[in-house]
Amino acid sequence: MSEPILALTGIRREIQEGGRTRPILSGIDLVVSPGQLVALVGPSGCGKTTLLSVAGALDADYQGEARLLGQDLRQLNDDARTRLRNEQLGFVFQAFHLLEHLSVAENVAVPLWLRDPPIPEVQANLQVQARLDEVGLGDRGNESVRQLSGGERQRVAIARALVGGPKLLLADEPTGNLDQVTGAKIAELFEQIRKLDCAVLIATHDRSLAARADQVIELGVP
């Protein structure tokens, strides 16, 4: 059996709210292997997004152990976690979170712009074009993202998440802002992504998307 991409063991997370401590996650265990599609489901406030933040090396204020590609995230400093996010992880958000002042191709290129050491421009452009072709927007690179529909924007976000060749894609309600038909197309894209040996961890309310998962983790409100 191949080594897991992500292994979360006994993850607990609390937040301070009005002077009181409120538990968000209480002892979550999770293993994601290469090429797996794992769905996190549960009611609002159950901690799906918080768990994605921990898995995505964005939130270091947790208890338990989180290992990404064999590395204990707690042992990494901020710069090392940042490098890990840039090189090994991809993020897709419910609200797309594209940079509105950039074109479609520029949005996709941002993770490559941030890479250290820098990637040569010609190579970066080729990678960007390849990802746009994969999501069906190969001829829209020069357009402003403001001109795109919701589904198209989410496809740009997925192309951006994939451009650096990640091992794990984290998606938070990726179909939450889309109609059923468009959502289904996005779900198809995730199916294709897992075939690229990239694991996908999705937080979703969308039962049809969760039905495609190899593993469904049901989170309850602690």
Next chain:
Amino acid sequence: MRLGALLRRDLARSRRKLASVGLAVAGSVAVITLLGSVALGLYQGVVAPLLPRLPLDLLKVEPKTVSVGLLALDAGALGGGLDEVALARLRKLEGVTAVYPVVGSAFPISASGGEGFLGRRLRADIFATGLDPALVGGDVAKGYSFEDRSEGPIPVLVARRLLELYNSTVASAIERPKLSAEMVIGFQFELVLGSSMARGTPDPNRVSTRVAQVVGFSDHANLVGITIPEATLRRLNAGYDRPVSPLAAAYVKVDGPGRAGPVSQAIERAGLAVDETPKIIGTALTIAAVVLGLFAVMLLLLAAFGITQTFFLLVAERRLELAILRALGARAGDLARLVLWEASLVGALGGLFGVIVGASVAWVLDRVVIGQLPDLPFRPEHVVAFSPALLLGAAFLGVVAAFLGALVPAWRAAGANPATALRS
């Protein structure tokens, strides 16, 4: 590529807000450039030519002429007025390196001549003082000497200020051309020793004539007469039954401008007066420099404050965007650098624009003011001046102000929590 691509696009997107920041920087830099060019112009045109005439390590000591009798009562260590004993004690003061007496004449003198300059021969009473060549040797024209000699023309130094006064007021009044120093050097006239219109002729048997020759201009020379070598005047005084020459004043050289204050106080405690002109001018210059400096600092602080406000706003507006960048792989330092680079570029452009505007206004001001200035002795050719250090320095201050103003917003940008991007 790193941040360059993001920086270019951010600058293009925020150009209106950044333009306002740039204008704030430009305004401050323009005023600083204007003030700096005026200060430099006045320094080069007025202060710098004046400073050598007021060396701060050379004090002019005079007896307190109004109340000599009373002074004698309070004079203490020096024992009263200025005499050879007082000179000896001045030489012993701590910090004093040399004392040069200004010897007065003990007999009447008149002079005649001036046909070449004035159009007719003129005779007038004059006063003579004697100075040590060691003090004024640097003022003697090349090829001439200020040493005492019993034969030949008596070397004469003339006050530089006298030439300036002649050129600025007298020449036009008597409809004669202005004179340059070169025209006057070498000019000879006749001295009548032992006779003058005011004092008459005390002893007709001791009247003699000597030829005098102008050998240079000096700021230490007697303004209303001539200055000749100290030894010459002492010798002439002795010929008129004054073996001990009267002393009009003395120049006291101290070992550095910093000593001037304590030595002045010691001299004044001894009952003598010290010419305070250099001290007053030095203080005025210091105060002017401090006021200008404070004004420039305040302007920069105001510009920096405006920049801080604007960049706080920009960072707040881009909070989500900064968090997304963090999620996608921007380090905290990258975000801070992004903000600081933006600010510095805007500061540099604003600074450059400010320098151009400030220098242009200064140039126009120079044209206007110079045309209005009366024909003063110290009339400068320009009231403003520019130097590469001033212009580059002013532009650089724009960058510094923008950089400092953006520091706290940059720090806040670096602290953007990437987890918020997922929750938003």
